[in-house]
Amino acid sequence: MRSVRYITVLLLVSLASCQTVLEPDPVDLLVDELVLNEPNDVQPVRLGMYNALRGTAASTIIAGDFTADYIQFNGTFTDNREFGNKQITAANSVVNTLWGALYRTIYVANFILETLPGVAGVPESTRKQVLAEAHFMRAWANFIGTYTYGDIPQVTSTNQAANRNIGRTARATILASVLADYQAALADLPAVAAGSTNVTTNATYLNKATCQAALARFYLYQRNWAQAETLAGQVIASGIYALETNYSDVVLKDFTRESILEVGYSLSDDPGTTATSLNNLLVGRREVIPSNQLITTLVSTEAGTRRETIGFNVQNLRGSDNGWSVRKYGTASEDNNNIVLMRLAEMYLIRAEARAQQGKITGAAGAVADLNVLRTRANAPAIALTAQADVVLAVERERVYELAFEGHRWYDLVRTGRAQAVMSAFSPNWTSRFELWPIPQSEIQQNPALAGKQNPGY
Template identity: 35%
Template sequence: MKKITYIFSLLVLFVFGSCKKFLEVQPQQQVDQQQAIINAGTAATAVNGLFNLLGANGYYGSNFPALSYLSAGDIQWSGSQGDPNEITKHLTSATNGYVQSAWTAIYRTIAQANYIIDKVPGVADPLLTTAVKNQYLGEAYFVRALAYFDLARGWGGVQLILKPTYASTDNAGIPRSSLNDTYAQVLKDLNTAETLVPTGVNRNRITLRTVQALKARFYLYQKNWALAEQFATAVIGDNANYSLVTPYSAFFANNAVTTNESVLELAYTTSNTNGHSNWWLPPALGGRREWSPNDALVALLNNPAVGGNRNALIAQTAPPGNLWYGKLYYRNPLGTDPAYVIRISELYLIRSEARAYQGNLVGANSAQSDLNAVRTRAGVGATTATTLPEFLTALENERQVEFPFEADRWFNLVRTDRAQTVLALPDKHLYLFPIPYNETLVDPQLAGNNRNPGY
């Protein structure tokens, strides 16, 4: 992975994990990058390992979403670990364990994708059919696109590692790319994935609709409103397979999995768990409650005119504690909750914003109708927005209560250049996370003036 050797990366995780238990990485069923992909079985194992890395605690299993929702102003630190406290106060340092863990996990995921892209085409096994080969390659290209998309929105332009690392000298000396070039690589990988993945429905793996959904998000970030609308419509229009489930809690309550709400959710088991519930649930329910919804968010979710039935996201402990906590991640055994990467409600809000910017504000098939679809599912009244500024405010507010415990609000506020105003940030350099200190020590391309400004 990158130019840092695999052994060094494991050492970093060990050092951080030994003193900060929240950085522990779960055992992963993955093929080591030095083990050959030689047949259909080892190829399948490698791809399973890729999804385990995508869902690892450093990535979507906990720490990467946590960087977003801890930064977004609605979640308060309520535990003992210092690193989340830094993030909630926008005092994140280059030595922050969450930053290091997320960065490392994302590049490990990229390394596995690179390995699959490099090796699968050369495998000669009649059991590894062309269709299955294409599926595996398409999934690797998609996951790499998602990983670079997340690096771009979190850290800006980054080093583009596009080949496997077999020795410490491989991929050495690669400079940071610009943000535009990083996003260009994302699009290139998505375009490739789109031609390879199957067209069926699989909410835990990558299909055509998954690619189209991430393209809609990508084009929203690029302010390409027409294409954002086009790709959002492609997914929403498949309403036999993707729809807003009712009530809001139906996509996660009562141990629900892979409902029509999910475009991509990551599955976990007792042997491959994630860390979300541990950090959200109170000790009485087996967690640590390191963070929790603050009073302002609790008020919004409990307001029938704002949160509606989305108040199912929170609960309160019994007296005398009366502590509010998030309950999106709650399952028993702990850590077996899905991680939600893309939900259909996001596609409605993407399309609403894209239509608003194109002047299609009210009426049927408009920004208004898309926003109202999400609001109606939540049990709240129709929007009163009629102008573009009103719609942009309404969409910002809707995302706040629709995705408060997912990797959305912070990145959305940064994308719209609203984070400084909404969160009273002293400087916009805080829009990006710092390059981890350990990376700057071992890689001259990330040191000195190559660091993100202000850190």
């Protein structure tokens, strides 16, 4: 397992406007020198853990949407050509970046879980909350890791020598640990009152509803429809979050009322020039652009105002460039350069899918009602389907309209068993091996326990 070299700590303080973010200068902490000996050490290490989570965000969006049918290649970089042409290799730098970011998050979470219980003088309420946050972060990273790479090493300590020689652990075991960590987090994360206007509490930092939302997604992937419906319903009913009246606010603003978990950037640290910067890839260099198929979908009447996810500029229209770009990820000086990891609309879609799979189709507590909440917000025509199979497919389409370029598409197609049918029609290069990303080649070379253990086909 790669030795994690540094964590950049950044304190995010949201002002009353809910839009401006102030941050102090970054503080580099060598992981080998992380200090958690006294109460004053808790906050810096805690913020380092949140920053580690932030490091996973862009690569997770790339995994979810670049691997699938949302993009076509339009640039010069080999990594992006692999995504566009569906010829992904184990040497792809983004494959490596996400792996490293996930295990960096796990490492800092493990450090807190190992060390904080023995630190004297920490208020018990603080200790319980930060330990709960560490459980959540480890669960989040392992969940993404196993659904991206398959069986992954289960790292539960900060012993770096041992961590460099851990083999692959079965997904079922990883997911059991994810559930245990989420349940531990749920018990001690703070509750937030309905109608709270403190978006830093609601979206930047974890609370019980954040964990309920993550569990709703967990149970959806597990096909535990009853639990997915219940957890998503609890988040919806909590009153903490509200759908924005105008979908354009979801695209063009940070820290909206429906944001459940969001990672923020400021003028001083926006990753506008990094290899995985979404603005750089999607808007600046336009290394990848929305696929023609997705454009047709998003500009349809069925999508309603969700078409605002993408925009057209005739000056970009040349050769194979269709002139379209993604609008969701702005520059450092714009008000939409954050990355939203969960928002309320997803909870409606989770509940709709769970209800549809249980045969709860019509009526106030049916899947169609949940879909129409989002369609009404988007000024799209209401649907009136009654057949279960039709509603399940309607949920899939609605997730495209509502969640495009938020990192869900590839994971959705794989978990529903639809990847081969959809993706083979999209690209002649698609094969079933792309239902998992490869283990990064550098990890295969550095970790003896991974030698000869690559995913099939890579």
